[in-house]
Amino acid sequence: MTIHIHPLLLCGGSGTRLWPLSRKSYPKQFAKITGHDSLFQQAATRLSGEGFAPPTVVTGNDFRFIVLEQLAAKEINSRAVLIEPEGRNTAPAVLAAALVLAEQDPKALMLVAPSDHVIPDAAAFRAAVQAAASRAQAGDLITFGITPTRSETGYGYLELAVDADAVATTPQTLVRFVEKPDAARAADMLASGNFLWNAGIFLFTAESLIAAFRAHAPDVLGPVEAAVREAHSDLGFTRLAPGPWAGVPDISIDYAIMERASNLAVMPYSAGWSDLGGWDAVWQETGPDESGNVTSSHATAIDCTDTLLRSENARVELVGIGLADIIAVATSDAVLVAHKSQAQRVKEAVAALKEKGAMQATQFPVDHRPWGWFESLVVGNRFQVKRIHVHPGAALSLQSHHHRSEHWIVVEGTAKVTIDDKAQLISENQSVYIPLGAVHRMENPGKVPMVLIEVQTGSYLGEDDIIRYEDVYARGQGAKG
Incomplete structure (x- = not known):
């Protein structure tokens, strides 16, 4: 039986790790990183159709019209677009959406999903959501865990119970959340076969989540309730009240709820996923050729191996000669060149540009x-x-x-x-x-x-x-x- 799901798309991140294509003024979820649609459009399309209600979107003031424009381009209507007065991490954003949804249906199932991830097999993911729905309806908080394919240090992990099945098609018992490990610990966890990557995707009823906040994070619940209660409509957007919102703690839903609640389960997923947390991930997801190279239409690789060459401007032809394990990304106003092993340090470049007052740090051309x-x-x-x-x-x-x-x-x-x-x-x-x-x-x-x-x-x-x-x-x- 197909169960009705209410998607919540989180759409407020700055995406500095994919600079210069992603910047504060136009972050990566709105950019066409992989394919012809933006990551946000891919997420909205993936969570639409049979069994899915129109999405709720939580975003910032500067992005509200971009959200509507990109949804309209895919002929998707939103249920609501909530405007955060300022970013306060994921816990307040998810709670605000749950409170708004609970006003109409407290038992409604919410699927919380970042809008900047890549999940190539949309049908497989929708099937996994439906497989987890009955447990969520029964009151459990479901988190989605990705089957690891390498000893990754950039993700948090989920430890399964000893008798759990890491490749099961039904929710499994979750022991605990594990912070991002060092290389040795990541290798041990991969070898054990008892850990999954934490995807930051969740499924629960609105009332179950609100109850969890009441039990474990009342300091978040109070001001968010006030911000929703005092919210006002503006051209179809819902603006959360800035006064109460200013008193909301800056905290993730993992820290606020998931690491404290006892009614947890994890839904394993192994059909492909990436958070595109760096240009090395983009290289991997885009599909390197037989030499390990990924090139855009305005880039040329000569005697290169395992290299990403990408130009976003038709007037800038990017050419690499004799490169190995290099990332080179060019826009009309900035060029990034880095060794692939240093991809996670791109945010350091953004900080350095901010320090010197370069507009390229935050402003898109x-x-x-x-x-x-x-x-x-x-x-x-x-x-x-x-x-x-x-x-x-x-x-x-x-x-x-x-x-x-x-x-x-x-x-x-x-x-x-x-x-x-x-x-x-x-x-x-x-x-x-x-x-x-x-x-x-x-x-x-x-x-x-x-x-x-x-x-x-x-x-x-x-x-x-x-x-x-x-x-x-x-x-x-x-x-x-």
Whole structure:
């Protein structure tokens, strides 16, 4: 019998270990790391269809419109999108979703899944979820354990009971959670055959989880309950109240609940999984060729072995010659080169770039907004050139600037431009000038994307030089609102 499952997609991480493709402004779950869809889209698709309700998503303010846009591209409707005022780790996020779901159905089954993992065999994973559902309905907290394929030091482990079966197709008795081990301990655990990787995927009823928080983490339950109770709706999003949320402990669901609860079971899974926790994992999951190389369409390997060469920009051809065990990733504004054995140190590079004030540490070249996206092409002392892409039917806010004027040249589609009290249509190869201080708006009234080149001139060109008067996306003031 198929049991109805309510997916919860956790979508708030920064993904610094996959820099430069993943950055704080556009983390890895939204990027196309493997395949034609983003990791978030793959997760949403994997947990949709028969037996699955529309997903609930927990994310941050800056990503709320990206979530809707990527779901819409896969024709998936969300049940709810909860906006965290700030990241507080997984325990508060999961609890908030459970409280919202319990308002309608306390016995509803929740499947908690990170949105940035790779699970190639979606059918096998859905079957494993269904196999664990009856135990979860009975009140157990189910965690999913991955059959280890190597002595990995980057994952936490789950120790099974002596009489448990590590490759069973039903939930097994869990003894304890084990922290990330050193190399010797990881090798011992792999050899024992009695340990599974901790995937960070969980299944339980909403009421069972809430009861667990009441018993083991009341300091988390109180402020999260208040944040949900005082939440408000904003354009279909649910904004958790920032006041109570500020008092929520920063703690993972493993530490808050799973390592303390007694009603635990583990569902073994062996059909393939990766958290893509580094470029070495991407190399492995992408499928190296007979020489062990993985290359993108704009990369070439000559006499290389066991190497990842990846260029994200059609104007940047990446060539490796005589390389072994090397990772090289190029974007339009940054290049990473590392030995594959040092892949986990990429976050050190991000920290070093932050220290020196490099915008590449956190800001992606393409800046995504609810109406589309833009990228800076040239930046000078008192000027900047951007390419701006506006989705069909979308509109920027009615705004003005204190420090810059703008010149817009439409190169694709048609723009409706309002300057003060005058509105006009600007077609391909036509242009318009926006004087400093003028109240203006840009819209795409057409059925196809509109693209224009913007030339800014002035004493200050920062994105926070925006005064919004009207905005269909209710973003308020600030660079993104």
